[in-house]
Amino acid sequence: MSISNQASTSGGQTVVITGTNLGGATAVHFGSNLATITANTATSVTPTTPSGSGVAQVTVTTPGGTSNPLNFYYVGAPFKAALSATSGPLAGGNVVTITGTGLSTATAVHFGANTATPTVVSDSAITVAVPAGAAVGSVGVSVTTAGGTNNGFTYTYVDVPTVTAFAPTSGPASGGTAVTITGTSLSSTESVTFGGRSAPFVVINDTTIAAVAPPTADGAGGPADITVTNAAGSATAATPFQYLSSPGI
Template structure:
């Protein structure tokens, strides 16, 4: 007499189908000592909604002829999330984050706000998921398993940055010039480069970053600002000027 599924949430509410023979007119289905709600019954199957419980319990079906042989049903608790590898990412999604915790082995979906993604389960304590696209702002992260769902983390979608101006737009090839970069969505800036060379920088606010130019060759170069949300390029936005020589 098979039972499907043979595991469910400790909170109950799992739809369980028991198949076998001579099951017509089932008067009771018990999970351990607790009765389940019968929702459908035929001579070869009984469908019920599991009651709450814990651990492993025997499931029996009672008909006019008596009780059946028992089948095991395993109660699984809701997952616990211990850490999220990244708390923010691009609004376009596509980046992979990992979630660690316990009770993750049966994870079937991870929701970022109202956007769902299917995880790759590594073990009971670790899964990875590709973040779906979402609107700019913070959303809750929820993992759904056979045992239920668990919230507790937030994730921030970040729009890609833009660069609207640089001041000044030129300076010495020896570097050391402080350049103010103005744009949008700059608060999560991770790097600033001049012609591919990393520059020291500081975030002033969401629209302003201050960077100090590294040494460079004479001529116009690209300036790239990379953030959690992506990157923006000011093509030929800064010009290195060689000093006078005699």
């Protein structure tokens, strides 16, 4: 006799028990709990699992007697501790890691209405390629295992930013110039650089960032590209910011 041997502690799942001389089954027990039989032939019995925990011995009773027991394992719902990235491109495709417990039987990860198949690394970690999103914005993330489905994370789909303008267009090589950058998809900005050097910034709204030009590496003037980066990618202004050299006499 054989059985698909894992299901949720909450019960209510259909399993199939196969063997011989199973016709006319009158009872299926999961430990001391009686299951509801939904189908029965000479070679199979299909019960709906009762609730339970741990390991339960399953037996089938027919007019001919009671079968040998088989071990059945109740699996608790997964617990998710961390999501390695909480945002990414609308096109998806980036791989994220979900850590927690009870993940070894994970069969699906849901990002809103979209579903992806994970790779099980261990009982405490799975990886999954994020599916494409339907629209920019946040969606719930849930993991489905043999023990059930657990929610609790939020993932945000973002668009690649654009930079359409900035002002003022120049400032001293010593840095410190307050620069207003305008464009699109700027609310999810993760970094702003001037000529590759990191600049402090504040997001005003989705179309505006306030940044402070850092000093140049060598203290000299010259052009510097302004680049804005978020989880979906980067955008560079069409014209560079001009650092101005200090006067000398």
